[in-house]
Amino acid sequence: MAEGERITARQRAILTAIVESYIETGEPVGSGTIAGTIARVRAGGGHAAGLSSATVRNEMAELANDGLLEQPHTSAGRVPTARAFRMYVERLSGARLPSDPQRTNVESRRLHLESQIDTSFAGVTGTQAMLERTSHVLATVSSGVGVAVAMVASGDMLEHVHFSRLGKGSVLAVVVTRSGLVRDRMLTVEADVTAHELEAAANFLNEHFRGWSIERVRAEIGRLVEREQSEVQRLLSSVEQLWAGAVPEGVAGVQTVVVEGVANLLGARGVGSAEEIARLREVLSALEAKQRLVELLDAYIDAKQESVRVIFDLEEHAPEMAGLVLIAAPARMAGDGHGTVGVIGPKRIHYENTMNAVSYIAQVFERMLHPPA
DSSP states (O other): OOOGGGGHHHHHHHHHHHHHHHHHHHHHHHHHHHHHHHHEEEEEGTTTTOOHHHHHHHHHHHHHHSSSSSSHHHHHHHOOHHHHHHHHHHHHSOOTTTOTTHHHHHHHHHHHHHHHHHHHHOOOOOOHHHHHHHHHHHHHHHHEEEEEEEETTTSSSSEEEEEEEEEEEEEEEEEEEESEEEEEEEEOOOOOOOOOHHHHHHHHHHHHTTSSBHHHHHHHHHHHHOOSSTTTTTHHHHHHHHHHHOOOOOEEEEEEEEEEOTTHHHTTTOOSSSSHHHHHHHHHHHSHHHHHHHHHHHHHHTTTSSSOESSSSSGGGGGGGTTTTEEEEEEESTTTTTEEEEEEEEEOOOOOHHHHHHHHHHHHHHHSSOOOO
């Protein structure tokens, strides 16, 4: 039995109204507010039209007993639990019946959103530009953190490499491919290297391997290191170490991550206490550490899935993400390439808009980067 089948239609309508009110205001919801909301949809034929505050209060008590509502502090109002949010999302994900009075409004909002997204992507070409626009649009639509990840297969060709010294033993590597993908990665090197040595290593890679597949570059560098026993040995060793860091072995291609909207979390989480500020810093660090973010997405999003997935228990994989929700979907690209588009935000995020945006942008992503033959 699905969780939503355990409650009555009236309770489901009340719970939906509570979740939507909480998303809108962030405040505990009282029975009087819900009774008024339900009364306003009476003309639409809602199942629970005409309920009194007392009736709503009794139903809310039942929902609380079922673990769908909780009462923070001594407030008279209730807030939805994670289970309630899951049930709400399941309802949004399910097919609406033709007789649903909200169907027309929902379809109208969806089509308007898709039109806005199409306008936002007009004129965008190339993988990197797609990623940047995707993260920007998702952050704007959701008021959360927009995330776009792309993995271009190892057959993609190298266009340019650049290394920058950030400090002792710390290097920024930037790899640009022919498809337009840009990968930046922070490296920690065993032996400190000078700016001159980094420039020499980048020049060597650019002069000898531009136009080579990512996979062939690694193999050829390894062969050269084994063969050379001259003064260029040190250079080759540095090149091998830097390239291995920029494109780690076992990674079937070049992966890039674009994140936008991190500042949105500052206003969304109600930051106040020292403990909350410390937790927020952990979240921001995890988002900035892009490899950590990739691991999180890989843990929950399967490239074979066909629809948007909403994850509420991020803390199981990343404790610092407690209280946040991930809404994401796979995005397919040309050849063996693949990606993920999604949003990370508070549980109070606007689910309908965000889920529709993620789903549609995944289709746009595939259409623009994997055109029909």
